[in-house]
Amino acid sequence: MTDDRLLLPDPQNDTYALDGRRIVLVPVVSGPRTCVFALDRTDLVWIGYPLPGLGRLWHADAGPRPAPDGDALALVVGDVRARVLRAVAAPAAMGDVAARVGCSPANLTHHCVRLEQSGLIARYREGQYVRLGRTVRGDSLVELLT
Template sequence: MQGFSELRLGRLDEVKVSVVLHPGATLLSLTAGTLGGRPHGVPRHWQKAVMSAAPRNAAEVLRPLFAPSFSVIPDCVSPAVSMSEPDADTHLERLADLSPDTLLAELETEFQPAVPAQWRPVVERPGAWIHAYSHLMRVLWQEFRPVWRRADSLLKRERERIGAATVTDRLETVMGNLSPRFHFSGTTLGLPDQQAKRFDLAGRRLALVPIVSGNGASIFAFDDPGMVWIGYPLPALGVLWDDGDQKDAPPDSLALTLGQARAAILRAAGASLTMSEVASLLRSTPAAATYHCAQLEAAGLLDRERHGRHVRVRATAKGEALVALLA
């Protein structure tokens, strides 16, 4: 049964956040969602392209990484190996140059008291597996590189969005909207994980890594002593899913941050609105309108007041500032 690992962030105003545009995280997610059977939401035509490019032995090479009911991937073969130098060539070169002794030592440490069955063939021939895995990753990257390049403007815009939210004390809104697969409550972020554990950020840097693969992308590493990194779906990823070029129209930054419904409410709530007017605006039920308004109120972006028989909502100064910032 799917569980959740929890990352306790502590005080959000003390969290040191950076955005890392790392193609290695996208490559691993793409592989997991296409050849590894994981629910990363990779669109069908990207899946077909990757599967067509993959070597015949891809399933055998990847079996240790994506065994059912198991989610641990050694850091030395994950994007963690090059997170401080986020470019594809460095990542692929580090994989190719990985020492068999390093891999074996990490497997022994990671999987005490015994290496699980799916990794035993790797233990028997670590050098051969490293060669096959690094070759597979290079082949898949050559196939997917044009998509990563098309995503360049979206990736840069996402870095600007996170940066703006961080300096304006809106990290809570960002963390609550990273992915529909993540859970955020208070100062704790939950991420889907078959080996559910609890971790503390404990003053480490938090690296957010937007992933260009699918809308269910989820990759993370919490055990580095200096940094925690979380891979999440790049907002507005769907504009790349058509087989043609990226659309020219820029994405709605407010909607990417809050969701379409809440962005519409906050924009309209510069003037006072009744709840029935909110429901009409959203073309939704009163219950749905009330739910979205309650979430905006909890984030300090909306005020609700009762006037006789009606409840009216209006954007707070914080809400109006967010609309202005992301206009």
């Protein structure tokens, strides 16, 4: 919170006034960096934050998983992003890539935004599908680190 403003991670950078509404914090079962919020109610604004320590319920070690031994690409870009880069050697629909990579469509979108910002993949619409493909830069990185 700065001054009289609460700053939330919103890629659209919109500004919303509280207009006297209460703020309600809601712990949610989610990934460690997830933040959800609803600003459309007239009586309150709710902000969902990840329930601390939730990962330890399912994993003995809830810390980041190390990249597979000898996988230089995963060591550089991370395991999920390395799997995405490999899965889009030929253009593919996002739903198919999510299934191949083993993550939710929302999680895939998060990683694809970063890969696209880095110039490693391109996203484009083809009919009702969003397709992914590696760029020349992405091809070069995979080739260099594989």
